[in-house]
Amino acid sequence: MNGQGLDDDGTITREGALDRVPAAFAPVVDATRAQITGTFGSARLHSAYLYGSIPRGTATPGISDLDLLPALHDEPTEADRTDAKTIETTLDHSFPQIDGVGILLVGTRTVLSDLERHDLGFFLASLCTPLLGTDLAEQLPRYRPTALLARETNGDLALALPRWRTRAAEAVTDADHKNLSRVVARRIVRTGFTLVMPRWGGWTSDLNECAELFGRYYPERIKQMRVAATTGRAPSADPTVLGMLIDDLGPWLAAEYTAVHGDKAPRP
Missing domain, CATH: 3.30.460.10 (Beta Polymerase, domain 2)
Structure with missing residues (x-):
């Protein structure tokens, strides 16, 4: 390797x-x-x-x-x-x-x-x-870091955002917020990475590395992505962190992903 x-x-x-x-x-x-x-x-x-x-x-x-x-x-x-x-x-x-x-x-x-x-x-x-x-x-085949792989792995982030907002509105305890923040943060970091994966030309699942690689191409969003990487490892009960991920970074990332790679093939 x-x-x-x-x-x-x-x-x-x-x-x-x-x-x-x-x-x-x-x-x-x-x-x-x-x-x-x-x-x-x-x-x-x-x-x-x-x-x-x-x-x-x-x-x-x-x-x-x-x-x-x-x-x-x-x-x-x-x-x-x-x-x-x-x-x-x-x-x-x-x-x-x-x-x-x-x-x-x-x-x-x-x-x-x-x-x-x-x-x-x-x-x-x-x-x-x-x-x-x-x-x-x-x-199954051996896979390469292509735009097709990027689209089909994470090209449906926009569909997850409304579900997350509903869960956030229903969250009551710190445990509720932490559990949701872990799910949201990990998904956003991995989506950010696969957005740039074909340009970088490789693969990693390390959340910190994913965030830093994303930041090479989108430096204006690197601070938010670093927060997401940290939250993916150590979930946060702070609702403002979850709000940033769901209402700011997430929608921007979903729109940019569609613009770059297109939408994922719909599932039944």
Whole structure:
């Protein structure tokens, strides 16, 4: 891998590996494997993946969350989603090393579909670390930092903004504000990075690096993006931070993204 997250052939290097998991999180990964296997079993589960800071080896005990992607043979049902919520709660309550658990439950047909080839397919093949089962990345292409990839990964930020505003208006506790600020900040930083990704010609998932690379091309917005990167790592209960992200930086970024890369292909 070169300094821009690419292999020698110019494709994006897959992030993460089980041997990079910090020692403090090894029991979490072992319990995760057992929970997913025991809950879904081979009849429902095709494969499962870790993503985020834990398989990248950059997780901080007590601060980092656990991110999981189980891929089912069939499309997830409400019963499957209920089971996933139970796993989230069980793991989160069992391990003080993690601050929250997020499970993205998907069906293999969706992952491998043409519509998701440069979004969910890219995410699994490039940003997820195999934990269980047969790796679906073997059926997906190698990806390059192109405008097509930029459009299909983050070209729908404008659709998220109204949902975030509704959640912000309904937020009551500090925990509500922190949970939402983490989601919003991470999405905005990654969208800012993919906006400039084809010009830079590489890939990174490090929030600080994403913000700084964005700032090379949009220096007038770098201070706001740095706040977003900080909030993505250490969520804020300050409603003014959330307001800046949702009502100022977010709308500007969504409009600029559409102007540069166009809109993401609509989903059913």
